[in-house]
Amino acid sequence: MATPVLDIDRLRKRFGGVTAVDGVSLRLEAGRIYGLIGPNGSGKTTLFNCITGVERRDEGRVVFGGERVDGLRPWEIAQKGIGRTFQVIRVFPELSALENLLVVTRDRLAAARERADRLLRFVKLDGLRDEYAGNLSYGQQKLLEFVRMLMRDPTLILLDEPAAGVNRTLLNDLLEAVRQLRDRGKTILLVEHDMKVVMGLCETVFVLDHGEKIAEGAPGVIQTDERVIEAYFGR
Amino acid sequence: MSRHVALAAPVAVALALAAYPVVASGYEVRATLQIFMWIVLAGSWNLISGLTGYVSFGHVAFFGAGAYAGAILISKAGWPWLAAALVGGGAAVLLALVIGYPCLRLKGPYFAIAMLGLNEVLRALVSYFEGLTGGGNGLSLPTLDATVPIYYVMGLTAVAVTVLTYLIITSRFGLRLMTIREDEVAAEAMGIDTARHKLYAFLLSAAGPGIAGALTARDQGYIEPISVFPLATTITMIVMVLFGGKGTVWGPVLGAVVLFVAQEVVWARYPYVHPLLFGALIVAVVLLMPRGVLGILQVRYRLPRTI
Numbered sequence: 001m002a003t004p005v006l007d008i009d010r011l012r013k014r015f016g017g018v019t020a021v022d023g024v025s026l027r028l029e030a031g032r033i034y035g036l037i038g039p040n041g042s043g044k045t046t047l048f049n050c051i052t053g054v055e056r057r058d059e060g061r062v063v064f065g066g067e068r069v070d071g072l073r074p075w076e077i078a079q080k081g082i083g084r085t086f087q088v089i090r091v092f093p094e095l096s097a098l099e100n101l102l103v104v105t106r107d108r109l110a111a112a113r114e115r116a117d118r119l120l121r122f123v124k125l126d127g128l129r130d131e132y133a134g135n136l137s138y139g140q141q142k143l144l145e146f147v148r149m150l151m152r153d154p155t156l157i158l159l160d161e162p163a164a165g166v167n168r169t170l171l172n173d174l175l176e177a178v179r180q181l182r183d184r185g186k187t188i189l190l191v192e193h194d195m196k197v198v199m200g201l202c203e204t205v206f207v208l209d210h211g212e213k214i215a216e217g218a219p220g221v222i223q224t225d226e227r228v229i230e231a232y233f234g235r
Numbered sequence: 236m237s238r239h240v241a242l243a244a245p246v247a248v249a250l251a252l253a254a255y256p257v258v259a260s261g262y263e264v265r266a267t268l269q270i271f272m273w274i275v276l277a278g279s280w281n282l283i284s285g286l287t288g289y290v291s292f293g294h295v296a297f298f299g300a301g302a303y304a305g306a307i308l309i310s311k312a313g314w315p316w317l318a319a320a321l322v323g324g325g326a327a328v329l330l331a332l333v334i335g336y337p338c339l340r341l342k343g344p345y346f347a348i349a350m351l352g353l354n355e356v357l358r359a360l361v362s363y364f365e366g367l368t369g370g371g372n373g374l375s376l377p378t379l380d381a382t383v384p385i386y387y388v389m390g391l392t393a394v395a396v397t398v399l400t401y402l403i404i405t406s407r408f409g410l411r412l413m414t415i416r417e418d419e420v421a422a423e424a425m426g427i428d429t430a431r432h433k434l435y436a437f438l439l440s441a442a443g444p445g446i447a448g449a450l451t452a453r454d455q456g457y458i459e460p461i462s463v464f465p466l467a468t469t470i471t472m473i474v475m476v477l478f479g480g481k482g483t484v485w486g487p488v489l490g491a492v493v494l495f496v497a498q499e500v501v502w503a504r505y506p507y508v509h510p511l512l513f514g515a516l517i518v519a520v521v522l523l524m525p526r527g528v529l530g531i532l533q534v535r536y537r538l539p540r541t542i
Binding site: 052053054073074075076078079084086090091092093094095099102103104109130148149151152 | 407410411413414417418420421422423424425426427428429430537
């Protein structure tokens with residue numbers, strides 16, 4: 001088996017008396033799209049935050065590209081090649097759309113500008129490049145956040161609810177973009193509540209409940225898993 | 236064309252100010268020197284707080300540190316005041332390095348309060364080490380009338396702070412500082428080393444007040460703890476920046492000039508209502524125009540960041 005892009009080993013994170021992530025292990029391989037689902041409060045976003053260094057894990061290891069990254073600061077992890085978007089949009093509102101992209105790379109300005117222009121065209125925001133990001137519509141901000149994350153050309157992409165609040169047309173563009181990234185060898189892990197999106201896009205799905213991984217497998221298998229149905233609908 | 240005007244206007248003003256001491260009265264030179272000092276202080280506060288959003292409530296600490304470093308070198312070691320002023324700036328930067336490292340980890344109001352505390356601690360320390368600082372009795376400097384040369388050096392410092400602000404705001408370094416203000420979590424997730432950037436901005440913001448403190452000490456010939464560490468000075472520089480426009484190049488300059496002149500006029504005519512009017516102005520700025528004059532123009536007319 002090839003070395004995984006991301007190898008999470010028995011990760012645990014507590015907040016006071018609550019164990020938000022309880023000994024979760026995941027392996028992600030290159031060039032695949034993974035889904036992470038579970039009821040509210042099952043630990044999905046906390047897991048994201050532990051991977052990206054926003055939260056310090058209490059126990060366990062996170063190995064990215066063969067290198068331990070747990071304990072590193074968020075920017076160090078980002079610099080190593082993990083990109084993410086947020087559940088609640090976090091663009092830089094008083095920077096222009098173009099500046100939102102330019103600010104995240106250390107490439108030479110000309111090269112950065114070229115890449116930023118290409119990415120803005122890719123999501124059809126090139127006409128709004130000088131607009132403050134805060135003045136863009138919700139969907140446009142979501143796209144901007146998505147391409148901003150691509151400016152560093154990450155190898156692992158974490159998407160926190162990419163479909164939430166996005167209309168059908170925009171969503172299809174976004175999903176198509178994710179598939180293209182996968183075809184270029186990127187690994188994608190997404191948290192999503194929209195089951196249609198998860199089932200249509202992901203090749204492997206992990207299910208969390210109360211901080212524990214209760215199932216893992218192809219979407220079709222997951223849908224019929226007893227424990228998954230129980231977690232979502234109760235006994 | 237407009238580019239030439241944008242460059243020619245400040246140069247013309249600078250030349251006029253350079254010639255001003257020849258024709259001006261002693262009071263007028265002193266008043267203009269004060270405006271220069273406020274431009275240095277407000278412009279420096281803008282570098283850390285206007286750009287990164289980390290509100291420093293104790294920025295006068297750097298002014299006081301520079302004042303004491305400069306005054307001690309001049310009075311105890313016999314240094315020339317210009318060299319002492321530069322070392323005063325260096326001392327303030329050193330202080331910023333020592334306290335910035337732990338304090339910049341604090342967020343929002345905690346950082347503001349920590350800075351406020353720092354200022355009080357410094358004032359207490361200066362009062363305590365009487366042998367070096369003269370304690371509560373203050374420190375007298377040898378008599379020297381150097382107001383006009385100090386006018387020029389303070390003016391140059393004000394120009395330097397403003398040019399530095401322009402260079403930062405037009406660079407990607409400046410944009411990265413702004414991402415800290417906009418959304419620090421997102422900035423870190425995008426690979427921006429926010430701790431290092433905040434520290435750099437903090438160091439840069441300490442140099443000007445340190446130099447201005449040492450120059451002021453020399454000009455006034457006498458300093459004491461309450462005269463160089465007053466909270467009111469921090470508040471005044473904050474209000475100047477908020478009034479003019481935080482995060483802009485000319486906002487601190489505009490705020491310093493307008494508020495200083497307004498204060499002088501009001502101060503002279505109505506000494507008792509002065510604090511009241513100043514307080515009312517603070518409330519009005521915060522409530523009605525949190526972006527400041529230039530910030531409002533910038534947003535409404537889509538002006539570039541470089542105003």
